[in-house]
Amino acid sequence: MRHLASRLSLRTRLLLLTANLLLIGLTLISAVVSDRLEHYQLNQLDSQLRSFTTLISRAPATGLSDTNAVTAYPELLDPALDVFGVPYGVYLDANGKVVGSIRSSRLEGASLPPLGALHTVPTDGTPVTLNAAEGPQRWRAVARPTAALEGVFIAAAPLTELDAMITHLRITSLVSGAALLALLTAVGWFALGRGLRPLRQIEHTAAAIAGGDLTRRVPGIAAPNTEIGHLATSLNTMLGQLERAFADRAVSEARMRSFVSDVSHELRTPLFGIKGSTELYRMGALPERADVDETMQRINREAARLTALTEGLLLLAQLDEAPEDKLDRAPMDLRTLAGEARHDLRALAPSRQIELTGPGGSGPPGPAPVYADEDRLRQVATNLVGNAAAHTPPGTPVRIGVGTVADRAVLDVIDQGPGMTAEQADRVFDRFYRTDRSRNRTSGANAGLGLAIARSLARAHGGDIELETSLGDGARFRLALPLQEVGQTDSGL
Known part of the structure; x- marks a missing residue:
């Protein structure tokens, strides 16, 4: 059963579950309604039987022993019995023998309760159900002792109409319930199909993505709060x-x-x-x-x-793996590196005009305290000035700026060379990238790793290297690092 259920679609399983719950609900409602109706009808009949037996038990003894007297005039007796709703009454003497009876003419041919069953009826007015002497017919009976004579008067009424009504009600409930179940199942099938349509759209989207279309998205198939x-x-x-x-x-x-x-x-x-x-x-x-x-x-x-x-x-x-492990930090000032970079560049290109300025190439140099590895930052500065010397024509002026900008210590290397295009600027820090692929590779610095190493070292210190350039307007490489915090020492405290 579980294997079969797993092979059914979600729509079918939901429909079967809903139909089963609906069937159980309709069955319970039908059973409760028929049971309450039967209970109500029996209470009504029992009340009539009790009233009639109470009335007869208090009446004076008159002609109950004369059966013919009470049955000779059915045109008078039947309406009287109909008023009380009791079509049959029988009087038993102290020995349990029938000494008189009352019966509506409408009971002609009906199977009455046997005498032995009448003896079992309690005399305290408690109603009981008796079976007829022949056939499936049932009777409801109530007994009371008589005051005038020593004996018991029993009033009884057939349950034929009540049983027929309950049977008709149950058949009607069954037929109408089946029709309602079929109708609601059909409506539920279409409603579930409409309700599950968003899931099918999600399924189609997933299938498209599985086919390689990663741009597909689930459309707005329902309100965001659902x-x-x-x-x-x-x-x-x-x-x-x-x-x-x-x-x-x-x-x-x-x-x-x-x-x-x-x-x-x-x-x-x-x-x-x-x-x-x-x-x-x-x-x-x-x-x-x-x-x-x-x-x-x-x-x-x-x-x-x-x-x-x-x-x-x-x-x-x-x-890339563990940048902090390669650093030996200590308090220092970027002005030291700026002065060394100017001497290095002057040694590389004595003909160049080299200025030591503040950030951006204007003003005097300013303090730039940082907590960093001086040797590694010296390597960064060497790469930057080496890059300026290698990629600008001989004699091109270079300015080295140092100071503080927006709570950052900065070291600028600014040249007035040919500059770079936007595409070249985007890739200049890539490993092995060269703006001029035809350049002779005569040293390790020209392998295209210098700027990549410089940026990696800057980022290991929590900073970065920024580039501003345009074709024909030179380039500015800026090393930007966090300022040294108050209280930082060689131990990092």
Whole structure:
């Protein structure tokens, strides 16, 4: 049965459940109504029987022993008995013998209760039900002792009409209940179909999503404050999260493929250079000492480049996994790094005009206290000034600004170079990305990891590197870090 129910649709199961509950309800109502009606009719009949027996029991003894006297005039007796509602009465003497009776002419041919059954009727007026001597007919009887004569008077009435009425009522209830059940079942089938229509729309949406259409959403099929409305809202929220998750995964996979391709290319280039140089030496193609020295210098450059690339990738991996573990924080001021960066840039490009200013390239340098790892931030500053030197024409002025802006300690590196497009600015911090793919890769700094490492270090400190640039208007790289809080020491307290 359970297996069969599990194979039925929700609509069918709900309809069967509703129909069964309706059938039980109709059955109980029919049973209660028929039982109460029968009980009411019996009470009415019992009241009539008690009244008649009480009246007869108090009357003087007259002709009850003369049966013919009371049955000779049915045209007079029948209306009198109808007034009391008692069609049959019998008088029993002290020995239990019938000494007189009253019977309506309408009972001709009816099967009366047997004498033995009449003897069982209590004389205290308690009504009892008796079976007829022949056939299924039933009688209701009440007995009272008579005051004038020693004996008992019993009044009885057939239950034929009452049983027929109750039977007719039950048959009518059965037929009408069956018709009502059939009608309500049909109405319920269509009503459930209409009520479950939102679930079918949800099912179709789920099927479309399973087919690959992640943009599908459950339409507004019900009011938001209903159960279906809550379900639709929850499903749409979940579907939006799934779509974003799939999109993020696709982007992540694309970046990973690009990253692996770039790493492979960056590693392959120095390795091929080293391998080619060693092959030349093995084949004896370097007969002169000068050729050997030049080849060894080339191998050393490629090895240094390979080492720088490997260390950069290792540092990025460590910063991605546990950035705080790579920091040795202490109180410091970004003005120290700004002064060192100006000296470094002057050493790289003596012909450049280099200014040390406040934030944004204007005003005097200001204090910028931070609680940070000085060596790591020095690496950030070196990358920023190295980027300015590498991507601007010789002699391009550079300004290094330092100070406090909006409760943040900032270090700016501002150049007046060619700038970048919006697309280049969006990707300049990506690993292995270069605005000029044709640039010679002569050092690890040109592998496209410098700015990626710088931003990762800045974010490990709770800050970031911001870029403002446009094509032809130069670029401003800003290192922004949280200011040192009062009471912070080397121990972090």
